Amino acid sequence: MASAEVSPLTAPDSFVKTMPSIDPSLPMNDLMVASVDPINGYILEKFGGTAKVVCQMSDTKGRIIVSNCHISKGEVIFVETPLHAVQEDRNNEAYKLVQKLQRKGEWDFEPLWYWCALKSALLTNTAEQQQQSSPKSKTAKAQPSGAKGGKVGSGGGGAAAAATVPKAGKGATGGVNGVPWSTTLLKSHITRILPKMQERLLMLFAPDKVAPSRAVKKLVTAFDLAGEVNEAKLEKLLQVWIHNCFEHEDDPVGYAVFFLPSFLSHACDPNAVWHYDEASRFVLRARQDIRPGDEVCVSYVSEEGLFEPSHLRRFMLHKTKGFICLCPRCTAPYDKSRGFVCPRCRKGTVFLTPNDSLIKDLQQASAFIDHHQKPQGKDGKDDKSAAPPPPAAAASAAASSSDPPAPTPQSHTTSPSAIRAYVCTSCGAHIDNLAKHAMLKQERHWVSQLRRMSGEEDEFQDDHRDQEILWRQKHGKAAPLPPHITVPLLNQENMKEHLEAAEREEQKDLDEGEPEGDDKYAGLVTLPMDLQGRMDKEVKAIFTQHWAAMKWHGLLHDFSVMKRHKDYVAAVDHMRARLDLQYKMFDGDAGSVGWALEELSTTLLRKGGYGGTGKPSRNTRYARPSGNEREESLQVLTEAYAIMSRLFGQEHEYTERITQRRDMVQAAVRKSALSASLSLGAGKGGSSAAEATNQKKRPAE
Structure with missing residues (x-):
């Protein structure tokens, strides 16, 4: 996404009308080159002199969309109806x-x-x-x-x-x-x-x-x-x-x-975001400030998926879109979503690289990319078609390659510029291959467990079930499981039982402001308290700044507000911990952060004994007010509004929902303040009247 000088599109009126037809039977490479002018003709026809982007050919990606002017964060880049x-x-x-x-x-x-x-x-x-x-x-x-x-x-x-x-x-x-x-x-x-x-x-x-x-x-x-x-x-x-x-x-x-959006490349650190408006049109906005000459990129993964470790994002992109992502996040020296507890000092964090993985397909694909050094993008020669199978030699080398030489231990610092892969941020120790392999196995296990508890697809569940069966066959049914398969797998029957129990409990304790039939937690698997506690200890003993820790805090928040004996204090703490990790793992605005802030505002209100609109709730059995929950909720909603309005605009349903919630809470706060003021005034007035009566009853001196 490097900047370059790009001139705005200018052409005579006859340019669009006389644009020659393209032979669709051309090979894709020739078709891409021949179609750049027609694409820019379409941009002129559609947007005229207000066009903020142009189409260019990239040596590695094919056709790309490039900014021809400065575009501010939150600004609409273009709006397009379906082709x-x-x-x-x-x-x-x-x-x-x-x-x-x-x-x-x-x-x-x-x-x-x-x-x-x-x-x-x-x-x-x-x-x-x-x-x-x-x-x-x-x-x-x-x-x-x-x-x-x-x-x-x-x-x-x-x-x-x-x-x-x-x-x-x-x-x-x-x-x-x-x-x-x-x-x-x-x-x-x-x-x-x-x-x-x-x-x-x-x-x-x-x-x-x-x-x-x-x-x-x-x-x-x-x-x-x-x-x-x-x-x-x-x-x-x-x-x-x-x-x-x-x-x-x-x-x-x-x-x-959509025609123009079809030429937008993917990046895991995208500078643009898209959504639909009320007329079902494609709206593209700047997620970051975009300079003239910058390539405009969006994310092909969901807003939540942007926080997953790089190897998982690359695996899914390779599986579903047929290319290996080589964006700056996926080629960084270390992955900010893969921080583990240092096995030596147990205090610092050890980060892995985006390429570290137990996934065989990704290892082979990465070996192929490393061998040929050919990045892939949205529309390029190596982009949308499935990557060719790597040579056997490259695959073998990927499986047997050793770690890079151990770097010299660094000073004990947590400065981002000083962080290096495989090196503890606290003690400076460098982990060996054995420790890294153990981290990878623990990571793979917990990714599967957390996805399944969230009701999401788990592409690794069969592998973990096989691991447990083999371990039991070798060591006996009563033998304790090793750390990487310690937690019992939740089969579909258990998931159904937990979900039905959670739904029954939620119905018993619906708070004021929560509509009947709310399916916000549909698919979520709740766990017994003893298992929650054991899993919490294991997650904290393995992960620090990791997607698994972020996901686990989100689940614990949901467990805390769903269970029959609700714990809103713990729920608030878990959501704050989740947000803290999200801010560290991803730079810039993300819809997932806005949604998490919205959840936090609701939980704060419940903790203070209020309903979702900020009015006092009739069911305060689980409330643990500290006195300023509504004010904190308003601050959180203000932050969420700022993020969502930049990403989706002020009129989008996500933003409007936050605006409505914020207005209702503000109205409730003003009403409470007015009632308190009137009560205080009435109290003072009553005291004055009583004092005057007492004065009349006193005998004259």
């Missing part, structure tokens, strides 16, 4: 046929992906025809940044055609007088798009040399598309949707492709 949007259409006979074919053929993707490709394949000559055949999409619920995947949709053909087409099932692919239904009517249920829209879709990234799949060939045959769309083109459109779409609608599920 194309598609939803599930359960009443559309053509979509039903796609569903049926997908079920019978066991295709690689869900029916909606193929439906998106089909609804991008057929062309119309008039925008009026396209608009008539595509009903307006619903306004999507605003979503947090980082939700890369899909968003709005348009329905299928008209009601008249639907009335004459047989239902998907027997005879759906039959016909009349030898003419298949797909030729006569089913194809009319696939909305057509403008040639310019399809041309822009085909400019987006799709991996080269992807042969038409069995599913695509079946679709071309079933809908008799060969006269209009060949198999290679339909396969490319499918890949375009898979690699570029965003989640856009919830019910029915819908995906959308």
Whole structure:
């Protein structure tokens, strides 16, 4: 994201109108080079002289978006409507046929992906025809940044055609007088798009040399598309949707492709953040101050995921997006989210590097990247297509490589500039390979445990279950487990029991201001107090500045407010500890911090005996007031508002929710102050009246 001189886009009016068409059959590298001018033409057409960004070619990433002016933190960079949007259409006979074919053929993707490709394949000559055949999409619920995947949709053909087409099932692919239904009517249920829209879709990234799949060939045959769309083109459109779409609608599920956002690269320290507005438009804001010439990057992982250790972020990006992230955070000398208790002095912190991992796939991928030194990004040659398998020699070297030579012990300092990987920040001791391996095994175990307790996907659960089984087989069922598999695994049955118990207890003690049916803690697994205590000791004995410690404090906060005998004092302490770690692990604003601050404000009010609006609660059995909880809650809400307004704007639902809460608490504080003032005045007035009465009763001297 280095700065460079970038001139604002300027071009004559004829530039956009005379922009030559791009041959979509070009190899991806050639297509990227040829499409830079059309992309900048689109920017001029869309934003004119107010455009704050331009498209450029990068040697390592392909097409990127670069700032051409100074952009302040919180400033809107651009707003864009979907290039194309598609939803599930359960009443559309053509979509039903796609569903049926997908079920019978066991295709690689869900029916909606193929439906998106089909609804991008057929062309119309008039925008009026396209608009008539595509009903307006619903306004999507605003979503947090980082939700890369899909968003709005348009329905299928008209009601008249639907009335004459047989239902998907027997005879759906039959016909009349030898003419298949797909030729006569089913194809009319696939909305057509403008040639310019399809041309822009085909400019987006799709991996080269992807042969038409069995599913695509079946679709071309079933809908008799060969006269209009060949198999290679339909396969490319499918890949375009898979690699570029965003989640856009919830019910029915819908995906959308945005043109300019498709060229935004990923970074784990992004300088921009995106969200949807009330009109389901893509809004891009500056997360940090952006200088002219800086590349504009967003995060492909969630706001919560930004706090995970680098090796987990890289693993998921490689698994879901097909590239290894080489952003500054992922190539830093040490990982600020991977701090362990020093095994020697037990006081300082030892940080691991982003590359340290027990995950075999990531080790091999990292070895390949280290060998070739080719960074990957959003749109580049090595970006969206899956990274090629590493050479066997490189994989072997990755598995057998030893640690770098031990650095000279440093002075006892915790200054960030003095921190070095594998070296204790307190005693200066350098950990050896054995200690590092033990840390990695403990980390992997706790990542699995904490994710499962949060109701999240645990990709390592089978590995840990196997470890425990093997240990029991070797040492006996009664033998104590080693530290890295000490805590009993929570199977699905236990998770269900804990969750049901937690829901029953929560219903018994609903405080004023908490609506019935609140599912905020749905999926959270509560634990018996003795197990909580044991796990707390182990987490504190292993981690210091680590994602696992942050996650654990968040869970303990939730356990403290959920359990029948609530402990709001402990809950406040745990949330403050979580926030302290978050501030240390990530520089800049993050939605996860804003949400944690919002939670803290609510817990502070409960601790003081108030409801969620700041009014005194009728249920104060668990309150432990210190006298200033509402004032502290207001300070916390003010901080949360500042973060969320910069990330999402003042009119976003996240920010408005905090504003409403803050206004209600302020009103409650003012009302209490007024009542106290009136009571004090009445008390003084009553004393004066009593004194005057006593004076009258006294005998004159």
